[in-house]
Amino acid sequence: MAVILEVVHPNGTRAWQRLDALPLTVGRGLGNDVILDDPYVDARHARIALDDAGSLTIEDLGTVNGLVANDERTHTPVRLHLGIEIRVGRTTLRFRDTEEAVVPALVDDPTESVPARPMAGALPRAAGAGMGWLSTNGGQLVITGVAVWTVALTAWLGTAERASSVDAMGAALAFITAVAVWAGGWALASRAVMQRFHYSAHVAVASGVALAAIAWNAGGNWLDFFFPDSALITVFVAAGFAGLFGALIAGHLALASTAPRRRRWEMAGIIVGSAFAIGATAAVAVDDEFTDVATFSGVLKPIAPGLVPTATVSEFGGVMRKLKDEVDKTTKE
């Protein structure tokens, strides 16, 4: 008879190891015979060996969490027998007999497709799920670099001064600082919940959303140039920004929580919704306030005017009359 050590990882996956050569060490450190990827497990956690009487025992190596046998925490050696379960951190060690009977195999239908199963033994890696390229260091670096470069380019295009490279660098530096601080906050949250900082991934999430926001803003400007004073476009552009804000929150939550995707988006939706509600209330209040500053859509684009839809001067007269009616309405209030 030989004994099999069955390791049940915190995420439910299982692994088996035959206890041939004793003693064996168990722990999170890579020098152990049985390596457990479990944040509650010490680097060197326990040793499995034969005691003086020749019985198989597991011995705690002076750890924080010790061993749990029969729902009781202990720091003294525990004698093992077949069928016993020992908890080490959040991992369960089961000791089983090689001769244990198993149920017969099921009859397989060869036409049925075989579902791909997630790799066993992984950390709670919400980060990896659905963000393939983001989980690689190279991908994170590229997206952050492109975002910084885009911010600098936008600043450079936005100034007509000779020393424009200074403006560009200043903008890039301000952007880097802002992203570093923002991602730092999220990284701390990740560390608290997931035991991992995921700092570069958080930086990449923020950079990616910033990049999308710059692009969306530029697109919005072009739409505003072609179709000024359009309420539809204003709402459309604002909705886009709300979506990006939601994506930002959901992206960070993917790295800082174990919540399923649906739940993450719900949380992001609640945050964005509240922010918008506050913003809209403030906007309405400001709108009612008197101001002698005029606001208008003063966007200009270097494009062949033939491509721009234009009104005639007399059509603009109609626009002016409509404006008069609006102004007259405010005096009656």
Added chain:
Amino acid sequence: MLLPAVLLSAGSTIAAQPTQPAPTPAATADVFRRNADRVVKIQVVETASAAKASIGSGFYVTDRGHIVTNYHVVSELVHAPERYRAEVIDIQGALHPVTVLGVDVVHDLAVLGADLKPSAFFSLDVLAIEQGNRLYALGHPEDLGLSIVEGTYNGLLSHTLHPRIHFTGSLNSGMSGGPTITDDGRVVGINVATSGNQISFLVPVERAAGLLARTLSPAGKAAAPTLEQVGRQLRDYQDVYLRDMFAGKTEMVNLGPFRVVTQPAPFFRCWADATRSEELLYEEVTHICSTDDFLFIAGDHSSGVVEVEHRFLSTKKLGPTRFFSLYASVFDQDETPSGSEEHVTSWKCSTRNVRNATVPMRAVLCLRRYRKLGELYDGVLKVAILGRRDAGLVSMLTLSGVTFENIDMLSRRYMERIAWR
């Protein structure tokens, strides 16, 4: 640049200017002695606190207690008659309540009525006078007591829409509404404004004579001056001088590849300025035409200014994207007149891409309405010409205190006039 003219109402203090040396002191003393009893001090008092809101000067024009002064001295009474009252103080220091009987907001004049019988008064006759003639201004500068200021007549201003006499002499706040007279005691004009350094302005006497005649006529007696009347005067005034603007033959100016209006009427003054330097990657030429004639409506509200402003931008060094971000930032600047909630609504603006016969442009009209004066608006039309990647023109027409019909008409004419060189 134009000299800002400061109205002489109390509250705006101006450092006293040294007066010219008096050639014949005896004569000046005579003029003062003969005319002092015809000039009064006018004070506007806030009824609730009994505090003086403003002081000015005025003078008797009939033996029944009619007094001429500036509209801006008593404007509070017209705007908020429930909050203010006015009184005159004669040479003996006696105090008499007065009421406003008639106003001419365009020429900044008012006729007051007091229940008293002055022993002497000025008659308002038109008189011929030459440049260089010696004149004497009477009034209460800074509330320091009745004073006499010598100066000279320097003719009518040539560039103003409504006539103003250029008086070389030091008028100070508090002298508003006082008479400026010849040595034989005939009124030439009414003290109204100063630009400092002895440059002062008078309203010609015939305007006061006209207002007095209108006020004493049966129709004038019936109608107490109200805000509605002020509004009607402003509407009639702007209608007359705006009707033909930009119509028919209009002066044009070339700015780079663009051709736009300039000098809309003789009473506009135009000036230009350019910034060109090696340091800059672009050039800017500014061309402005403006009327000098701002109208006093209330302490914190003036009106009546019409301005045309062109800002021409061009570059040989900037690419189209960078040039257009500069162009847009110039276009996007808010240059609308300021205002207070008591008098005007907030601005509302509409933007469209517009094309006249040949030129495409981005056009914005910003509009606000006067709250108390009926159908009067401020309007700012701003256009940016499209179609060039290395040159642009931001052109702005500012109209204040005009009817919407005129804003509409002039904006259209203004846009139609823009052309390629």
